[in-house]
Amino acid sequence: LQQISNIAIVGSGNAAYHFAAAFQQLHDVTVTVYARSEEKRIALANATNATTGLLHNLSSAQHDAVLLAVTDQSIQTVSELAPKNTLVLHCSGATALSVIKQEHAGVLYPLQTMTKSKAVDFSAVPILIESNSEQHKPRLEHLAKRISEKVLWMTSEKRLKVHLAAVFACNFSNFMMASAQRFLAKEQIPFELLHTLIAETSTKAMAIGPEAAQTGPALRGDKNVLSLHETMLEEDPELLHIYQIISNLIQSQHGIV
Amino acid sequence: LQQISNIAIVGSGNAAYHFAAAFQQLHDVTVTVYARSEEKRIALANATNATTGLLHNLSSAQHDAVLLAVTDQSIQTVSELAPKNTLVLHCSGATALSVIKQEHAGVLYPLQTMTKSKAVDFSAVPILIESNSEQHKPRLEHLAKRISEKVLWMTSEKRLKVHLAAVFACNFSNFMMASAQRFLAKEQIPFELLHTLIAETSTKAMAIGPEAAQTGPALRGDKNVLSLHETMLEEDPELLHIYQIISNLIQSQHGIV
Numbered sequence: 243l244q245q246i247s248n249i250a251i252v253g254s255g256n257a258a259y260h261f262a263a264a265f266q267q268l269h270d271v272t273v274t275v276y277a278r279s280e281e282k283r284i285a286l287a288n289a290t291n292a293t294t295g296l297l298h299n300l301s302s303a304q305h306d307a308v309l310l311a312v313t314d315q316s317i318q319t320v321s322e323l324a325p326k327n328t329l330v331l332h333c334s335g336a337t338a339l340s341v342i343k344q345e346h347a348g349v350l351y352p353l354q355t356m357t358k359s360k361a362v363d364f365s366a367v368p369i370l371i372e373s374n375s376e377q378h379k380p381r382l383e384h385l386a387k388r389i390s391e392k393v394l395w396m397t398s399e400k401r402l403k404v405h406l407a408a409v410f411a412c413n414f415s416n417f418m419m420a421s422a423q424r425f426l427a428k429e430q431i432p433f434e435l436l437h438t439l440i441a442e443t444s445t446k447a448m449a450i451g452p453e454a455a456q457t458g459p460a461l462r463g464d465k466n467v468l469s470l471h472e473t474m475l476e477e478d479p480e481l482l483h484i485y486q487i488i489s490n491l492i493q494s495q496h497g498i499v
Numbered sequence: 500l501q502q503i504s505n506i507a508i509v510g511s512g513n514a515a516y517h518f519a520a521a522f523q524q525l526h527d528v529t530v531t532v533y534a535r536s537e538e539k540r541i542a543l544a545n546a547t548n549a550t551t552g553l554l555h556n557l558s559s560a561q562h563d564a565v566l567l568a569v570t571d572q573s574i575q576t577v578s579e580l581a582p583k584n585t586l587v588l589h590c591s592g593a594t595a596l597s598v599i600k601q602e603h604a605g606v607l608y609p610l611q612t613m614t615k616s617k618a619v620d621f622s623a624v625p626i627l628i629e630s631n632s633e634q635h636k637p638r639l640e641h642l643a644k645r646i647s648e649k650v651l652w653m654t655s656e657k658r659l660k661v662h663l664a665a666v667f668a669c670n671f672s673n674f675m676m677a678s679a680q681r682f683l684a685k686e687q688i689p690f691e692l693l694h695t696l697i698a699e700t701s702t703k704a705m706a707i708g709p710e711a712a713q714t715g716p717a718l719r720g721d722k723n724v725l726s727l728h729e730t731m732l733e734e735d736p737e738l739l740h741i742y743q744i745i746s747n748l749i750q751s752q753h754g755i756v
Contacts, residue, residue: 426664
């Protein structure tokens, strides 16, 4: 197996940043970062010690693989800039493999939330992979397994479902924590007071499953507390609306009326 | 200081269970469990090695403190069963201290989510305390500090705000994880696939704050992915409704239109 040792990453966002950092840790892999914004491209290259290239040179550059870490809408257009006969990968949960029109296409989707200011330990991150190229499948799997201990082959259709579930489990649960943060800030109470609770919430959801882990006034059918909370939220109609909708759903799903 | 070494706990729910277990770990403290349901009272006493008493005997029993771990609505009624001149405590976030009509009243509120099947490490749990009794304040603080390293004096008014924030950060974020679990179950995809993501979501929210930690298609303003997800949720109107509301709120709060 001829391993992938020369990777182009196109993009300058969170995924580009964290993939560049992860591949750079493999000392026999070279990473070249391409991006439209010169400023972001150079910042990313500096932060990860990657080399950098100009996007209009990509089509004639020599790389074992080109990883498109761009917005979902740009994947198809940008994929056409990649050299022919090169393995072209995207890293999106919500985009089908077939969006890449090159002959050798693949997906390397890390099931993780990434923000530049927070380091990612890729070794524990499930990486969902897919490819249309029998020739490149073993190379893609090998590359993924060099950065993660949890590599799974998965179809585009199934990956999209996992991605949607991830939006609820991560983006939406984070939004609820952000709502708590916003409420406490108005009351000048430090958010850190909730840290132990937040840590236990995810630990318990993993230990016994979130459905069994559900607690709170809605689940207890505690009408007094529910209406007290609603009164407290009267000055914030958005939070009040969320409060009522989610409380009602918790009650209807657990058969509490 | 004469420490509290003989505690009555009234109730048989999650809080009663975990407080009984925590106090039983202090080998110089005796715990007696009182509850209406004989079955639950005995089950709780057996699980925690506490002794047990009949509720109608509580008023004449000798205890240093009586902890009411009952529903918020029952606190006032049950407090009247406690012996006069005894320190009577409740452990509710959402109920004012003044609901207890005894002369010596207090609050011992653990800011944590508790389910019987999951052990609680009290040492890291913030315990918010309050009392109307100058005589008993040092004893209450001493008791709380024996089980937790994070004991804070807090008024009823402020505690209620913390409790409401906790509903968002814990109960509602857990509900979002449960929604992901429900969706994946229908698709026969194991929920465990999301474990690393769930752990990182809370870790990142604590490290950089949930507002800065927000990611996802709504934040990116990715209309294609949003409408794709909505199509996938057409058969589950409840999840679709949550998806749209939360996505819209993420966008409006982050100034994305």
